[in-house]
Amino acid sequence: MADTIDVDGKHLAVDEEGYLADLNEWVPGVATVMAKQDNLELTDDHWDIINFLRAYYEEYQIAPAVRVLTKAVGKKLGAEKGNSKYLYSLFPYGPAKQACRFAGLPKPTGCV
Amino acid sequence: MSILHTVNKSPFERNSLASCLKVAAPGAAVLLIEDGVYAGLRGTSAVPLVTAALARVKVYVLGPDLKARGFAAERLLPGIDVVDYAGFVELAVQSAKVQAWL
Amino acid sequence: MSETIKKFLYLNRKAPYGTVYAWESLEVVLIGAAFDQEVSLLFMDDGVYQLIKGQDPSGIGMKNFSPTYRTLGDYEVKSIFVDGESLTARGLMPDDLMRIAWDDPDTQETVENIVTVVDAPRVTALMDAADVVFSF
Numbered sequence: 001m002a003d004t005i006d007v008d009g010k011h012l013a014v015d016e017e018g019y020l021a022d023l024n025e026w027v028p029g030v031a032t033v034m035a036k037q038d039n040l041e042l043t044d045d046h047w048d049i050i051n052f053l054r055a056y057y058e059e060y061q062i063a064p065a066v067r068v069l070t071k072a073v074g075k076k077l078g079a080e081k082g083n084s085k086y087l088y089s090l091f092p093y094g095p096a097k098q099a100c101r102f103a104g105l106p107k108p109t110g111c112v
Numbered sequence: 113m114s115i116l117h118t119v120n121k122s123p124f125e126r127n128s129l130a131s132c133l134k135v136a137a138p139g140a141a142v143l144l145i146e147d148g149v150y151a152g153l154r155g156t157s158a159v160p161l162v163t164a165a166l167a168r169v170k171v172y173v174l175g176p177d178l179k180a181r182g183f184a185a186e187r188l189l190p191g192i193d194v195v196d197y198a199g200f201v202e203l204a205v206q207s208a209k210v211q212a213w214l
Numbered sequence: 215m216s217e218t219i220k221k222f223l224y225l226n227r228k229a230p231y232g233t234v235y236a237w238e239s240l241e242v243v244l245i246g247a248a249f250d251q252e253v254s255l256l257f258m259d260d261g262v263y264q265l266i267k268g269q270d271p272s273g274i275g276m277k278n279f280s281p282t283y284r285t286l287g288d289y290e291v292k293s294i295f296v297d298g299e300s301l302t303a304r305g306l307m308p309d310d311l312m313r314i315a316w317d318d319p320d321t322q323e324t325v326e327n328i329v330t331v332v333d334a335p336r337v338t339a340l341m342d343a344a345d346v347v348f349s350f
Binding site: 120121122124125146147150153154155156157159175176177179180181182183 | 228259266269270271272273274276280304305310
Binding site: 059060061062064065067068071072075109 | 241244245247248277278279281282284285288289317319
């Protein structure tokens with residue numbers, strides 16, 4: 001994993017696991033570039049989750065654990081999306097880990 | 113020039129403030145910083161200690177530390193002044209020395 | 215692994231920011247939520263300062279983790295107790311504390327606030343009832 005990623009002509013620092021070093025530097029292009037690195041094409045469904053995670057972080061100052069994310073997504077976006085099968089289909093490397101990374105959030109507390 | 117005393121511990125957990133106030137000379141300045149700011153609030157069990165001290169020494173609270181902990185200046189005992197970081201430096205410059213009660 | 219549900223009580227007695235105890239305790243609660251136990255938090259002594267509304271440590275260069283307490287309901291924490299005598303000794307009112315909501319997964323009902331001020335005999339009872347007490 002590179003120590004920087006190139007987004008909109010800027011070099012943004014990432015940590016050794018690929019998470020954005022400064023979450024204030026996040027722009028939507030970060031998610032697009034990171035997704036491309038993971039061979040993923042972002043759809044509206046992906047963006048729903050990414051935006052949800054950013055709003056969650058804005059309110060609670062943490063990245064939610066998977067089970068909390070699942071439950072909260074179900075409540076917000078509907079029961080058919082509030083399950084880990086759906087979330088893993090969107091983010092094969094793990095809805096919390098991968099989606100949080102795309103969203104510019106730190107790694108969820110409790111994730112190893 | 114007198115001494116600037118800084119106290120950074122909660123008065124409910126350590127006796128730093130009590131020790132400081134016991135020996136601070138009249139006219140000295142006492143600056144409450146970090147968890148020390150809780151001593152400046154109204155209605156606490158530390159009020160008798162702090163009120164008695166206010167008759168002899170000048171007591172200040174570091175504003176950013178108070179704000180961090182969720183309290184406005186209005187919650188402080190009358191007679192306590194809020195200073196910012198520049199005010200902290202100013203107090204230090206005006207004092208012969210700074211004594212930290214850790 | 216045993217399926218027995220144990221009662222975990224997190225005892226928080228330190229003010230936030232001055233030391234790292236408050237944040238560490240919160241992290242352990244968040245991580246421990248994955249273990250499906252019955253979790254309660256008890257704040258006493260300077261620990262009650264952790265729940266003060268309107269904290270803003272931007273001026274001291276520290277992360278504001280106080281909003282994170284409001285998500286504890288999502289992390290299986292069903293009750294949060296505050297020692298009343300500790301509030302009184304600090305000139306604090308229950309209204310100075312943040313409110314923390316909890317959604318009952320069985321009934322789908324929302325409990326608006328799971329923060330309860332308790333007296334010393336209740337604190338004794340809580341400690342007696344707990345299988346494990348984590349002290350911070």
